[in-house]
Amino acid sequence: MTTVSVIFYAIVSQRFTSSGYPTGKPTVRVTKSKPDCAATEVPVRIAMKLPERLFKRPILQASIVVPEGESQFQITPEIEEGIAQLVQENLGITMRVTSRDGQ
Incomplete structure (x- = not known):
């Protein structure tokens, strides 16, 4: 079975109050290459393999x-x-x- 492979990064951001409680909702953005992240962001490397037939x-x-x-x-x-x-x-x-x- 032929697969389509892709590697990308999901960057999850969450802000916290000075007392350590989350403020607001987390956000997610996606990038193809390893990102430079702010202090409120965490990169998650994702390797995905999809069967070729999904695209046909x-x-x-x-x-x-x-x-x-x-x-x-x-x-x-x-x-x-x-x-x-x-x-x-x-x-x-x-x-x-x-x-x-x-x-």
């Missing part, structure tokens, strides 16, 4: 060809909706079905 989107394509003269079948809006509904139920994807006369 499937391209589904279908073509239905009925040879001329073979059928007098006409695709009605009801049939288009039925095809789209079957695909949704069986594959879990939304598909728009249209037909063109004479093409």
Whole structure:
């Protein structure tokens, strides 16, 4: 399995009162290289490996060809909706079905 590897730093910042209590909410910023941090910041090095397939989107394509003269079948809006509904139920994807006369 091919992976995409990336290393980066999350810099977490939190301010404290003079008596040691946190003040405000912590913030986070991200940088690719090791950062120079302020006194209120802590860098966290993160090494991440992601499977390559996360970046690949499937391209589904279908073509239905009925040879001329073979059928007098006409695709009605009801049939288009039925095809789209079957695909949704069986594959879990939304598909728009249209037909063109004479093409």
